[in-house]
Amino acid sequence: MTRITAWRRHPLARYAVLILALALVGMVYTAFVQAGRPADAALASGKLDDVAAGKSLFEVHCASCHGMNAQGTSTGPTLIGVGAAAVDFQMSTGRMPASNPGAQVPRKPMAGWVTPDKIRQIGAFVQSLGGGPQVPGKEQVDPALGDAGKGGELFRANCIQCHNWAGAGGALTQGKYAPNLNQATPTQIYEAMATGPQAMPVFNDTTITPEEKRSMIAYITQVREQKDPGGFGLGRIGPVTEGLVGWVVGITALVLASIWITAKKRQKS
CATH class of the missing domain: 1.10.760 (Cytochrome Bc1 Complex; Chain D, domain 2)
Structure with a gap:
């Protein structure tokens, strides 16, 4: 008891207690957040089963670029916090999965395996990782x-x-x-x-x-x-295209008119 009392009176004891309290609060907060994420995913997708199905699809089709936990890699950005709306946009426009990454991934027809249901499921999984904008x-x-x-x-x-x-x-x-x-x-x-x-x-x-x-x-x-x-x-x-057409058509018309006028003068002489 004497040793415990001595530790309690130590100048650093208050800081140790503060650090312990902060760690406890952090653990409790993390537990609540992890518990609430499936509910958020269900709100985005309509079914809790979509999260599990989306995780399986993500591991097969998306993890090679975005990482097994969507943390991002050298070839693909992190998807934590982007939300189901980002998934729906990128996949429904055919931009993802990207066949040829470059400065900008163009819009293209959706991949053969991509369906609205699978987009919803992958979106639910990504939504469960860190929230974000949901599909409107x-x-x-x-x-x-x-x-x-x-x-x-x-x-x-x-x-x-x-x-x-x-x-x-x-x-x-x-x-x-x-x-x-x-x-x-x-x-x-x-x-x-x-x-x-x-x-x-x-x-x-x-x-x-x-x-x-x-x-x-x-x-x-x-x-x-x-x-x-x-x-x-x-x-x-805009005006660039209009100016280009005006220039090309106008110059061509002037050249043809010049040729026609010159040809007429030669015939008279």
Whole structure:
């Protein structure tokens, strides 16, 4: 007892007690977080079984690049915290699994083994690892419930620098580019804003609210349906394409006119 009493009166005793208390709090917090993760995954996928099935699929098709625990490797980034929305976006657009990694992975048809159910299961597993944005519901992405006018203002303020006013896309630096949005579904557009794939920044709900995202989706889907009554749209890429066509067509017309005028003068002489 005397030795215990002496340790209690030691100047470092209070620090030892503080470290022990912090360690205990950390263990309790970790236990609660681990216990809550399956519930989060179930919320994202609808079934707890999806987590186990997704883990098996992930180990077979994804672990070679992202690691067995999705911690990331030299060939693939970590997926901890990216959420089920990132998985759904990357796999439903055919970007993942990547067949030829480069500066930017292009959109392509989905791999033969990829189905909506398997995407949901892998998404549930990734969601269970560290949370993150979840796949939006139908009402969240319904263009009919959005304000296309307000969405146009938001799109012009945040997106046209890369995607062009009509969502036609454009070139970026170091071999990257902003993709054309005409093939993207409303769900994929929402997920891209929420997760920020590749060179795109993340627009979380504090930057652009879910209602504003829905309005932007309404604008994007409305613009892609517009016609070009004034002539050829030229891909709606902008003044560079228009200038190039004007220059080529104009110069060609002038050259042909010069040849025709010269030929006429020779005949008269």
